[in-house]
Amino acid sequence: MSTTSPAQALLLAAVLFATGMLGVLARRNLLLMLMSIEIMLNAAALAFIAAGARWHAPQGQVMFLMILSLAAAEAAIGLAIILRLHAAGRPTLDADTGNRLKG
Amino acid sequence: MPDLPFLLFSLVAAAAAIMVVTRPIAVHALLYLVVVLLALAGLFFALGAPFAAMLEIIIYAGAVMVLFVFVVMMLNLGRPDRDRERHWMAPAVWIGPSLLSGLLLAALWPALRAAPPAGPGSPTVIGPEAVGIMLYGPYVLSVELASFLLLAGLISAFHIGRDIRGTGTGTGTGTGTGDA
Numbered sequence: 001m002s003t004t005s006p007a008q009a010l011l012l013a014a015v016l017f018a019t020g021m022l023g024v025l026a027r028r029n030l031l032l033m034l035m036s037i038e039i040m041l042n043a044a045a046l047a048f049i050a051a052g053a054r055w056h057a058p059q060g061q062v063m064f065l066m067i068l069s070l071a072a073a074e075a076a077i078g079l080a081i082i083l084r085l086h087a088a089g090r091p092t093l094d095a096d097t098g099n100r101l102k103g
Numbered sequence: 104m105p106d107l108p109f110l111l112f113s114l115v116a117a118a119a120a121i122m123v124v125t126r127p128i129a130v131h132a133l134l135y136l137v138v139v140l141l142a143l144a145g146l147f148f149a150l151g152a153p154f155a156a157m158l159e160i161i162i163y164a165g166a167v168m169v170l171f172v173f174v175v176m177m178l179n180l181g182r183p184d185r186d187r188e189r190h191w192m193a194p195a196v197w198i199g200p201s202l203l204s205g206l207l208l209a210a211l212w213p214a215l216r217a218a219p220p221a222g223p224g225s226p227t228v229i230g231p232e233a234v235g236i237m238l239y240g241p242y243v244l245s246v247e248l249a250s251f252l253l254l255a256g257l258i259s260a261f262h263i264g265r266d267i268r269g270t271g272t273g274t275g276t277g278t279g280t281g282d283a
């Protein structure tokens with residue numbers, strides 16, 4: 001039986017994390033930066049699931065649930081900040097102009 | 104040697120992630136991000152974690168992505184944004200970040216290649232029952248902390264998204280946190 005190897009899943013997690021980091025560093029659009037952070041969080045979750053599969057332990061999925069709630073809170077607050085910046089009269093989503101958010 | 108669905112889902116996830124970070128239009132990147140999440144859900148299923156796979160589909164690809172779609176719709180992006188985005192994504196911009204993340208990958212790859220091979224026997228399926236027993240047994244404190252985190256996210260998103268002019272019609276960001 002050709003078994004699914006958790007080691008390959010760890011390699012994919014590394015690739016996904018590097019891709020997400022590339023997005024965070026290279027993009028200037030706040031929305032795209034948030035999406036890249038989601039990719040990085042998913043890579044971490046994949047690493048946890050793969051480790052849980054490697055050691056036959058449910059702790060990996062417990063940590064996945066923690067990452068899931070963290071990502072949900074992070075997305076809600078980040079998107080609220082983006083909408084607030086937009087409502088403050090900012091024409092673009094450039095991350096370099098965040099100083100308009102006063103207070 | 105990994106089996107075929109695992110390889111397929113891996114390739115789809117990696118390719119779609121690269122598409123996410125290179126698309127100039129936000130909605131296209133968002134749809135590719137949904138593809139990444141669904142492929143990861145398939146990977147979780149292949150790794151013997153059906154509970155995590157279902158949660159990935161329901162919460163990530165369902166609720167969080169709906170939040171993103173709402174925000175993209177409310178921002179009302181148009182052709183000027185697309186042109187500005189193309190201007191921002193000049194090829195020279197990508198050199199430094201590509202070097203840095205390539206360096207990270209080059210550091211991680213040999214370490215992960217040296218990881219121990221799969222454990223004894225075939226990968227067992229860890230269902231929701233084992234996860235639930237673990238969650239409400241030794242990890243009950245972290246469940247409480249996660250609920251604190253979600254409550255803090257709800258309150259701060261409501262506070263940030265409240266209407267600053269006080270005209271009564273809110274910006275609507277507070278409603279989205281109900282998904283969280």
